[in-house]
Amino acid sequence: MSxxxxxxAWAFFALVxxxxxxxxxxxxxxxxGEVLSDAQRQHQRQMNNQLNLWQEQFYxxxxxxxxxxxxxxxxxxxxxxxxxxxxxxxWYVYPDGHAFIEGTAVVGLDGQPRPGKAAAVIDDAGEPxxxxxxxxxxxxxxxxxxxxxxxYSFVIEAFQKDPEREFFISRLIxxxxxxxYVMASPWRGAEGRLKGAVIQQQxxxxxxxxxxxxxxxxxxxxxxxxxxxxxxxxxxxxxSSAQAxxxxxxxxxALKKGRAAVDLGKAGAAGGGVQELxxxxxxxxxxxxxxxxxxxxxxxxxxxxxxxxxxxxxxxxIALLSLIILAAAGAVYTLGALRREGRMMxxxxxxxxxxxxxxxxxxxLVVLSGAVEMLQVKVAWGKxxxxxxxxxxRAVKDIERTVSELEHISRGDTELLYDGQVGEKSMxxxxxxxxxGGRS
Amino acid sequence: MSLILVVDDxxxxxxxxxxxxxxxxxxxxSAATAEEAITWFRRSDRPPDAALVDVKLPGAxxxxxxxxxxxxxxxxxVIFVTAFFWEEETRRELVARRSPYFEKPLKFTREVIxxxxxxxxxx
Numbered sequence: 216m217s218x219x220x221x222x223x224a225w226a227f228f229a230l231v232x233x234x235x236x237x238x239x240x241x242x243x244x245x246x247x248g249e250v251l252s253d254a255q256r257q258h259q260r261q262m263n264n265q266l267n268l269w270q271e272q273f274y275x276x277x278x279x280x281x282x283x284x285x286x287x288x289x290x291x292x293x294x295x296x297x298x299x300x301x302x303x304x305x306w307y308v309y310p311d312g313h314a315f316i317e318g319t320a321v322v323g324l325d326g327q328p329r330p331g332k333a334a335a336v337i338d339d340a341g342e343p344x345x346x347x348x349x350x351x352x353x354x355x356x357x358x359x360x361x362x363x364x365x366x367y368s369f370v371i372e373a374f375q376k377d378p379e380r381e382f383f384i385s386r387l388i389x390x391x392x393x394x395x396y397v398m399a400s401p402w403r404g405a406e407g408r409l410k411g412a413v414i415q416q417q418x419x420x421x422x423x424x425x426x427x428x429x430x431x432x433x434x435x436x437x438x439x440x441x442x443x444x445x446x447x448x449x450x451x452x453x454x455s456s457a458q459a460x461x462x463x464x465x466x467x468x469a470l471k472k473g474r475a476a477v478d479l480g481k482a483g484a485a486g487g488g489v490q491e492l493x494x495x496x497x498x499x500x501x502x503x504x505x506x507x508x509x510x511x512x513x514x515x516x517x518x519x520x521x522x523x524x525x526x527x528x529x530x531x532x533i534a535l536l537s538l539i540i541l542a543a544a545g546a547v548y549t550l551g552a553l554r555r556e557g558r559m560m561x562x563x564x565x566x567x568x569x570x571x572x573x574x575x576x577x578x579x580l581v582v583l584s585g586a587v588e589m590l591q592v593k594v595a596w597g598k599x600x601x602x603x604x605x606x607x608x609r610a611v612k613d614i615e616r617t618v619s620e621l622e623h624i625s626r627g628d629t630e631l632l633y634d635g636q637v638g639e640k641s642m643x644x645x646x647x648x649x650x651x652g653g654r655s
Numbered sequence: 656m657s658l659i660l661v662v663d664d665x666x667x668x669x670x671x672x673x674x675x676x677x678x679x680x681x682x683x684x685s686a687a688t689a690e691e692a693i694t695w696f697r698r699s700d701r702p703p704d705a706a707l708v709d710v711k712l713p714g715a716x717x718x719x720x721x722x723x724x725x726x727x728x729x730x731x732x733v734i735f736v737t738a739f740f741w742e743e744e745t746r747r748e749l750v751a752r753r754s755p756y757f758e759k760p761l762k763f764t765r766e767v768i769x770x771x772x773x774x775x776x777x778x
Contacts (some may be wrong), residue, residue: 570742574711577738578665580760585671588763589678603674606667 221553228549232542239534243527250527262500262512265430266485269510270502272426274482277398277504280316280415281382284400287319287413315421317362317395321402322412326368336360358391362416367397370412374401383412384507387419387440394419394446419446427510435513441470441506455492456499456513466509473503564631565624568643571634572617579610579617620645657704657775658682662692662720663736664713668759672707675763679771688712689720696728704775706730707757710737710745718748732778734771736761 320328335343336352336359344352353359373383385397399414423438423446431449437457438447443466448454460466465488472484483503490497494515501511586607623629623645630646661672664687673683684703686692689712696702706724710717717735724730735756739745749756755774761767 570739573741574738577759578668581665582667582671584760585675585763589674592764603670606670610667 224549224553224556228545232538232545235541236538239538243531243534246530247527259500262514263485266500266502266510266512268430269427270482270485270504273504273508273510276315276417276422276426277384277507280398280417281400283319284382284398284413284415287321287400315417315419315425317358317416317418317421319413319415320363322367322370322399322414324371324409324411326366326371328363328367328414358393362395364388364390364395364397364416367399367412367414370397370399370414371409374399374409374412378407378409386442386507387444387446389444394444396440423447431512437511437513439466439509439511441466441508446508452492452494452497452513452515455494456490456497456511459490459492460499460501460509460511469501469503469509470506473506473509476503477505564643568624568631571642571644572621575613576617579613582606582610656680656682658684658701659771660692660695660703660706661685662687662689662706662712662717663709664688665709668709672761672767675768676771679768681771689715689717689723692720693723693727696724696730702728702730703732704778705732705734705771707734707736710735710749710756711739718752721752721754732774734774 322328336349337343343349349359369385370383374380380401383397383399383401387394387396395416395418397414397416399412401409402411402413404410419438427436427438427447428449434449435452435456436447436449437445437453439445439457439461443461445454445457448457469484469486472486476482476484483505485500485502487498487500490499490513492513492515497513497515499511499513501509503509586603620629624631631643632646634642634644659676659681661669661676661683662685663669663672666687669685669687673685676683684695684699686695692706692708708717708720712720715723717733717737721733721735724733733754735749735752735754736759737745737749737756738759740749740756740758755770757767757770
């Protein structure tokens, strides 16, 4: 009866739910692609703009410094060395020791800077710092009053080696817990003889803090010089990215592109790529500062498109909720439909069983009423009396059993079983209970 | 003596009808299904003068048996007997066929025997 239809009904319910889930799932994944790619494109644009900005700032800082040193050279050209020492003995650290330019000095052919020590460290108002404040600063920045390297002979050698050379930028040089780099212009006499150089020394850590990091909150960023020395790495991701970049030969390729860009009059080259790092797959974007430094930003794939992901998750939650509600509604409807169908089946079966009962009772009555009529007209029976008595007995038992079955059905404690066809009509009997049961 | 074929799957019914018909002086033959009735027709020396056929039989129905007898043996003297006259489908078919019929339980003295006498006298 209806039990056989349950699996089909539930299968249909599952199919409908699945079909409803398909457009939601397709929509989710389509939107996911759209949102993520759109967010990534937008993010990439912002990142490119930021990198370009840093490249420009680095470029400007370098040329400003070189211009400063060139100006100094022009001024110093009229001095002899003794006068120079006397006039430039006093110099100041400004402001308060927190500037990426650590100092400007004249370097003699012996490679030593003049003067060798700052005259005063001043505050924003131009006044010398109180001694206790200065002492505190010197504990943090021990190089503050005397930032110079032991020797700058590498600057002198560079200008001696190339008499035509007009400027020099060093690589990153470690000195007393910091990394510095040196920019220099040659100081030559009227006849072209090299008399020394004017240098400006900058602190890459301070440069990054002043120029780069204010616009790089939460960004994994690194700076590397042409020798592969890492001047700044904001976190573990940046450190591992810088190491991987240098190890993969990316540094040499980037510097080559940087030189090509300089030849075209540009501030530097741009590039990027995917890196496989211990923290996962990452997207790297870099800029060269001419052909001297590389500044790079690295992001894990998980971080990319994070902006769109929140919206996407909300959509996913709404889609899932819709599907659950749809499935619940479908389940309730299916249950209701099965119950209705079950009731209809029961009713139809009962109707058919009533026909079977009627058929059986009418046949029994044929036998009994036939006998009664025969007695009434006193017809002689002939010789097969025992067979006839058996017929009457069977007819009476049929009626009794039928009445008993009807009572079981009425109490709801029995089940009807299919009992074959009579023509186009189905016949039913009660499920046997001990010696009970029936036939059509 | 008229020969009447009784076709019904209930042995008690066949016995009771047979008793009545024999008591009235008719010769009686019987079959429990349509297939048995066809076999009887094939084997019998003479066709019956009438056939009392139950409408609902196991397998082929009494209506189908009547159609076969008409087509294969040119026999048309079928009188239907049914316990399903209350059923719309059966009642419509009986009326459409214009054949005589009795509803179970049978009223032998008032309906069956008087009708058979008239019917057999006519045929």
